[in-house]
Amino acid sequence: MAVVRSSGIAFLLLTTFAATCQTAVQPGSMKKVAEVDPRFLSYNVETVEVTGGRFWKPYSAKAETPAETANTNAPVGIDPSMFQYRAPIDLSQAKLRRLASALAPAYMRVSGTWRNSSFFQNTDDPAPKTPPTGYQAVLTRAQWKGVVDFSHAAGAELVTSVATSAGTRDASGAWTPAEAAGFFEYTKSVGGHIAATEFMNEPTYASIGGAPAGYSGADFGRDVKAFRSFLKKASPGTLLLGPGSIGEGVVMAGGATAGGPKLSPTTPEMLQATGPIFDAFSYHFYSDASQRCTRMMGLKFVNTPETAMTAAWFDRNMQGFNHYAADRDKYLPGKQMWLTETSEAACGGDPFAAQFVDVFRFMDQLGSLSAKGVRSVMVNTLASSDYGLLDEETYAPRPDFWAAVLWKRTMDVRVLDPGVSLTGKARVYAACERDHKGGVTLLVINFDNSAEQALTLPVAGERYTLSSSELTSKQTMLNGTELVAGGDGSLPAMAGAKVAAGKVNFAPLTVSFVTLPGAKNSACQ
Incomplete structure (x- = not known):
C-alpha cells in the first residue's frame, strides 16, 4: 500500500487493504429507470x-x-x-x-x-x-x-x-x-x-x-x-x-x-x-x-x-x-x-x-x-x-474535464438502477455501457478519506479510476498515470485496467467507471 499525505489528508494510491463494505452486483438484471439525451x-x-x-x-x-x-x-x-x-x-x-x-x-x-x-x-x-x-x-x-x-x-x-x-x-x-x-x-x-x-x-x-x-x-x-x-x-x-x-x-x-x-x-x-x-x-x-x-x-x-x-x-x-x-x-x-x-x-x-x-x-x-x-x-x-472545464488562458483541461470525457466514453443514455448501495461516504450509479450491446457501466464515487469500498462482480471488465495526489490539486490521474493534454489539444490514451470477476476494491478519494461488456443486460441491447 502506498500512502501520500497532503494537507492532512491520507490518500491511498493502491487498494490493497480490506474494504469496509463488499456488495454483490447483478449487472445483467439491472432495470432501466430513465433515458437521457445523447447530449446529456x-x-x-x-x-x-x-x-x-x-x-x-x-x-x-x-x-x-x-x-x-x-x-x-x-x-x-x-x-x-x-x-x-x-x-x-x-x-x-x-x-x-x-x-x-x-x-x-x-x-x-x-x-x-x-x-x-x-x-x-x-x-x-x-x-x-x-x-x-x-x-x-x-x-x-x-x-x-x-x-x-x-x-x-x-x-x-x-x-x-x-x-x-x-x-x-x-x-x-x-x-x-x-x-x-x-x-x-x-x-x-x-x-x-x-x-x-x-x-x-x-x-x-x-x-x-x-x-x-x-x-x-x-x-x-x-x-x-x-x-x-x-x-x-x-x-x-x-x-x-x-x-x-x-x-x-x-x-x-x-x-x-x-x-x-x-x-x-x-x-x-x-x-x-x-x-x-x-x-x-x-x-x-x-x-x-x-x-x-x-x-x-x-x-x-x-x-x-x-x-x-x-x-x-x-x-x-x-x-x-x-x-x-x-x-x-x-x-x-x-x-x-x-x-x-x-x-x-x-x-x-x-x-x-x-x-x-x-x-x-x-x-x-x-x-x-x-x-x-x-x-x-x-x-x-x-x-x-474558475468553474470552466478548461483553463481560460491555456485551455489546459481541469479535473472536471477529464471526468466528463470518461462519462462520455462509458455511459449510455439508458440509465439503470444499480440495485446496490454502499455504506458511508460512497455512492454507486449505473447505465448501459456506451457502444457495447448488453454492457453495463458502473460509476463508483468513494469520497471517504480513509475507508475503502468494494463490489463483487459476476463478470470481468475494465476500470477507469480517477485520483489525485491531493484534493486541492489540479492534477488528475487515471489508474495512477497523470492525464495531460497535448499542446494541440490531443488527449492521451485513456485505457482501462482489466478487472477479473470477483471482489473489486475502490480506494478512498477516488471516482471510478467500471465497464462490464459481458453483463448481458436485456435493457442494454
Missing part, C-alpha cells in the same frame, strides 16, 4: 465571452489596463470589481475545438445574463464603440458565425436565448421580436441550427438581467407568449425551454438568506401567467454562491474543500431538483426537465471548482440527475473563470 453532458459558452466584456474575475486575475477597466457591460446592480474584461474568445482555435470535440455530442448553450442586453447587429459592419440605446453590448455577425462554425466543428447543437432589455421593448414595455428576427434569420443563413432556446436568462432575477423595473410574472407571461408566437414561425424546429429559473428551493450553505438581490418574479408566478407554453421545463442550479458573491453581499463564506466532500454538499443538487420538479409537476406535467446552467458555485465558482475535489460533486450530480431522467445538464463554462 453539455456546456455553456457565455455570450459575454463571444462579444468580449466583463465576466467573473478569476481569483488569480491579472491587473487590468485603464481601457479594460472602462468597459462597463456587466449585470445591473452587481459590484463591477467582481468582473474582469476579456477580449472576444477565438472560437476558431484548433486546440479549443479539439478539446470540445472530446465532449461530443453536446449542446453548446450561448446565453447568460449578458445575452439579455446584447444587441445582434445584423450587418457585416464591425461593432460600434457604443451599443444602441437599450443595450449594453453588441454581438456581430462575424462573432455569431464563429459560434455556428465552432458548434459544427465540436459536434455541438446550439441552445441560446434572446435579448430582452429595454431596446427590445415598445412604448408600453412589451417585448417585440424585431431584434430576434434578424438573429434567427442570420443563424439559418449560415447553416446554423438552434436546437432549443429560453426566452431570457434567469427571469427570477429579472432586475439583474436588465428587465424593466417591477417586472412581474404577468409581464413574463405576456412576453413569452409573444416570443413563442414568433419562434414557431421563425424556427419551428426549435424547442422552447422555460422558465429558466434559479435561486429557489436551496438557501446558501451557511444558512444566510438575506443580503442578496431580490428574487422576483417567482417560478409559480411566471408559470401561472404563461400556462403550459413551454416544450420542456428548464432551470439553473449552483450549489452555493461563490466567495465573490458572499463577500459582495457582506455574508460569511463557509465553503471549503472539506465541506465539499460531504453528503450534505452533494445533496444540495437534489434539493434544487426536487424543488423545481414539484413546479414542473404542477404547471408542466409530463414535460422533460433540462438543467441549462450549473456548476460548483455561482459567480464564477470558488477556487476549488478547478481542483480535483470538485470531481466528486460533479459526478454525483450527473449520476443522480440522470437517474431522475433530467434530459441535459449544461456545465458553466467550457473555458472561462
